[in-house]
Amino acid sequence: MAYFKLNVNGKQQTVDVDPATPVLWVLRDHLNLVGTKFGCGIAQCGACTIHLEGKATRSCILPVSSVENKEIVTIEGLSENGDHPVQKAWLEHDVAQCGYCQAGQIMTASALLMSNTKPTDEEIENAMNGNICRCATYLRIKAAVKTAANS
Amino acid sequence: MEQIITTINRRSFLKTSALAGGGLMLSFSWLAGCKPKEAELLGAPDEWFDLNSYIKIGNNGLVTLMSPNPEFGSGVKTSMPMILADELDVDWKNVIVEQANFLPARFDRQFTGGSQGIRQGWKPLRTAGATVRQLLVNAAAKQWNVPAKEITTEAGVIYHKSTEKKAGYGEMASLAVGMPIPSEVITKDVKDFKIIGTSRKNVDGEKIVTGKPLFCIDYKEEGMLIAMIVHPPFGMKIKSLDDSSVRSMPGIKDVFVIKPLEEEYERTGFDTSSFVELGVIVGNSTWDVMNAKKALKAEWELTPEYTMTMQLWGRGKTPVTVPEGLESTEGHKAQMEKSSKAKGEILRRDGNPEAAFKTAAKILERTYTCPYLAHNPMEPATCFANVKEDHAELYAPIQIPEFISNTLVARLGIPKDKINIKIARMGGGFGLRSYGHHLVEAAVISQTIKAPVKLVYTREDDMTYGIYRPTYTATYKAALDKDNNLIAFHVKGGGIPEHPIHENRFPAGAIDNYLAEGWSIPSNITVGAFRAPRSNFNAAAEQSFLDELAELAGKDPIDFRLQLLERAKNNPVGKYNDYDPDRYAGVLKLVREKSKWNQPSANVSRGVSAYFCHNTYVAEVVDLTLQGNIPVIENVIAAVDCGIVVNPDGAINMGEGGIIDGIGNALYGELTFKDGVPDKNNFHQYKMIRQKETPRAVEVHFVKNEEDPTGLGEPLFPPVFAAVANALYKATGKRFYDQPFAKQIEKIPSII
Numbered sequence A: 001m002a003y004f005k006l007n008v009n010g011k012q013q014t015v016d017v018d019p020a021t022p023v024l025w026v027l028r029d030h031l032n033l034v035g036t037k038f039g040c041g042i043a044q045c046g047a048c049t050i051h052l053e054g055k056a057t058r059s060c061i062l063p064v065s066s067v068e069n070k071e072i073v074t075i076e077g078l079s080e081n082g083d084h085p086v087q088k089a090w091l092e093h094d095v096a097q098c099g100y101c102q103a104g105q106i107m108t109a110s111a112l113l114m115s116n117t118k119p120t121d122e123e124i125e126n127a128m129n130g131n132i133c134r135c136a137t138y139l140r141i142k143a144a145v146k147t148a149a150n151s
Numbered sequence B: 001m002e003q004i005i006t007t008i009n010r011r012s013f014l015k016t017s018a019l020a021g022g023g024l025m026l027s028f029s030w031l032a033g034c035k036p037k038e039a040e041l042l043g044a045p046d047e048w049f050d051l052n053s054y055i056k057i058g059n060n061g062l063v064t065l066m067s068p069n070p071e072f073g074s075g076v077k078t079s080m081p082m083i084l085a086d087e088l089d090v091d092w093k094n095v096i097v098e099q100a101n102f103l104p105a106r107f108d109r110q111f112t113g114g115s116q117g118i119r120q121g122w123k124p125l126r127t128a129g130a131t132v133r134q135l136l137v138n139a140a141a142k143q144w145n146v147p148a149k150e151i152t153t154e155a156g157v158i159y160h161k162s163t164e165k166k167a168g169y170g171e172m173a174s175l176a177v178g179m180p181i182p183s184e185v186i187t188k189d190v191k192d193f194k195i196i197g198t199s200r201k202n203v204d205g206e207k208i209v210t211g212k213p214l215f216c217i218d219y220k221e222e223g224m225l226i227a228m229i230v231h232p233p234f235g236m237k238i239k240s241l242d243d244s245s246v247r248s249m250p251g252i253k254d255v256f257v258i259k260p261l262e263e264e265y266e267r268t269g270f271d272t273s274s275f276v277e278l279g280v281i282v283g284n285s286t287w288d289v290m291n292a293k294k295a296l297k298a299e300w301e302l303t304p305e306y307t308m309t310m311q312l313w314g315r316g317k318t319p320v321t322v323p324e325g326l327e328s329t330e331g332h333k334a335q336m337e338k339s340s341k342a343k344g345e346i347l348r349r350d351g352n353p354e355a356a357f358k359t360a361a362k363i364l365e366r367t368y369t370c371p372y373l374a375h376n377p378m379e380p381a382t383c384f385a386n387v388k389e390d391h392a393e394l395y396a397p398i399q400i401p402e403f404i405s406n407t408l409v410a411r412l413g414i415p416k417d418k419i420n421i422k423i424a425r426m427g428g429g430f431g432l433r434s435y436g437h438h439l440v441e442a443a444v445i446s447q448t449i450k451a452p453v454k455l456v457y458t459r460e461d462d463m464t465y466g467i468y469r470p471t472y473t474a475t476y477k478a479a480l481d482k483d484n485n486l487i488a489f490h491v492k493g494g495g496i497p498e499h500p501i502h503e504n505r506f507p508a509g510a511i512d513n514y515l516a517e518g519w520s521i522p523s524n525i526t527v528g529a530f531r532a533p534r535s536n537f538n539a540a541a542e543q544s545f546l547d548e549l550a551e552l553a554g555k556d557p558i559d560f561r562l563q564l565l566e567r568a569k570n571n572p573v574g575k576y577n578d579y580d581p582d583r584y585a586g587v588l589k590l591v592r593e594k595s596k597w598n599q600p601s602a603n604v605s606r607g608v609s610a611y612f613c614h615n616t617y618v619a620e621v622v623d624l625t626l627q628g629n630i631p632v633i634e635n636v637i638a639a640v641d642c643g644i645v646v647n648p649d650g651a652i653n654m655g656e657g658g659i660i661d662g663i664g665n666a667l668y669g670e671l672t673f674k675d676g677v678p679d680k681n682n683f684h685q686y687k688m689i690r691q692k693e694t695p696r697a698v699e700v701h702f703v704k705n706e707e708d709p710t711g712l713g714e715p716l717f718p719p720v721f722a723a724v725a726n727a728l729y730k731a732t733g734k735r736f737y738d739q740p741f742a743k744q745i746e747k748i749p750s751i752i
């Protein structure tokens, strides 16, 4: 066990955990931020996607020891009032079915739009390909990314 | 207008009658409900009035509707309350939706599965809504001393036009609580619907996009421990758990073995439990327990053959024997080939098929197969349980709480009314969450350690636990006469451990000489309902076969099917034909029109398929191209007859999902076994359809009619398998008989 200083959603937090603990479980079990989801634990599904220094990152294989003082943003911190353009576009297209994958999808999409404000279809497909949606809402996800890019 | 006798929802009023005589203030957390946009929302009321199980009205007119059925993504938490709201005649923007707990005394059918939610909820929900509206009207009539007949309502307001009286529902709610329940109510005409038939957004949408805790895996309470399981391969049991190295690991509280079900317990078909015993690790945090799970050494031994007594639908008490052995896909294939050649149980026989085959001018015979599939919902199995001496609390993703509640009663020794099951929004279900083994396991663990616990499966546990879509095969044989009329049809299907055949479905009824046979092989690998059970294979096989048969007959595949349906309509063979030929033909005609079937675009290969299951008719056309050896689905056009469409955009979303899921499973879905171990345990091995393989477009068109609505969770899934296979044939010149298709396309040398 060791103390780690974390910067999550703009807040400084200290946790006392095993250094190998993935950020996913620090968020979910220790910081009560359960919006970031567990899907596979091996960086294959994207459900656990967060922004680390502004980049879409799989938190399920990211040891807490590697992120001290780096800027972490989770779905809960993407916007104050749930009105990030990507969140708004997700509501406009009523994307979700079960909804479980969508936090990860939104985090991947919002990171894409930070680095590429007008992605092509192919760029959207490439960026979003790491996020599985078992309910297969892929068409709406793609449409929502485009709407967000245009807003 | 339909006069409905209200006994149908008498149960939902039981509580109201008990409260009659005074308004009830309910102290429930209205924030737990789902609300429309903050800005549009009326403030929280000072008082809530419980009008029946489904409906509470606040003194300011805010309405809370209880959504009875579990939500796994099909949208019932939005569409079922829409039905209530329409008949109640309230403004949707003043509606809060709340998920009901499992309360069999208050709700009729809290069951999500078989695409039956809307179909079976239609009348009870309309009646419940219309009855409360009538209570409010009657209350106003009494208050204003005017005949109830002269009173009208609109969007939550009650009017008596001639005296210019008006009152909001909130003002009349306290009076309405004490009114006698009318024995008959009138429901709306279809033309008067204001909410049904308009698109309303997912009531949980805002919570989903902001990451609010909605799922069981997100649940937490003071003192709660985390539990995980370890299980052996299929056909084995635990010989020993060497917990010595694990017990001292950080955060670990306990390691032990549980028996989820007692041997003598009479199981139902939903008590599927893949292993007689499970190893359990309990600790403080998920990561602690995951580490211990990795370190735990277990030894397995063969499970000898055993027989369970099961209570099976339509069969009563039935002994079921689970064979001994470590099964492999290779062995399964050999067994299935052998059984395919033997005679099966005759399921239906019309005319004299054997004689007709002898007179045939042409005979076509083809065999189709599909592998086991894992459901892989995105949320792995999980359940919170807090079991005390005399009562239990559970919170779980579960499609059918009713069935597992009986199991819990027997296993925990606690009466049913002392077991409170709260229904979580599920991170997907697909049939898998009809089986409540995770609830029993969590409850037994909590009872053992005397603490609240959340059981969490890893992805590997979820994928290797079992309850798979069975592996099936079917051989179709058809005879054409010299004029290319279909004169005989024979289907023989089998599988492990059940056969897939629906003997009374199309094309039965359209052919004079028809034979359906089924056979099965026992196994210790557990299976269960998977999105459109059996249909998901039958549609693939039958609709591919009919395509090839149409070609042999020199007919257009849509015309060929329409001619058979015409025959089934005008002169049906046999009494029990499980489809309406007109509605079946209707979707084929609609898809023909919408896909411009007769003017296909030159650069795509297209296939058609149609199927009827779960009370809904669907026809689909797939347009695809090949990029090298990779199929690219350009467009899918679906025509659907599900009667009245309650929430059109939600219905389209469901249709898109079913179609894309079907394409994914047709091309990639497969689970194989070696010595009782699944060869895939996570998404690095199990290929799921992803964004890049998604069709460029999917169109879902609905037949417009006023039939009572039927469901959409399943029916769009099965036909697309064959539409893909038939389009692939056009693209490659090769027929695809064995799922999944993608790896076979890769092997075609000429297109690489």
Ligand code: FES
Residues within 6 Å of the ligand: A037, A038, A039, A040, A041, A042, A043, A044, A045, A046, A047, A048, A049, A058, A059, A060, A061
């Ligand atoms: S949980 Fe991290 S990628 Fe799946």
Ligand code: FES
Residues within 6 Å of the ligand: A096, A097, A098, A099, A100, A101, A102, A132, A133, A134, A135, A136, A137, B073, B378, B427, B428
């Ligand atoms: S919405 Fe269910 S997994 Fe994406």
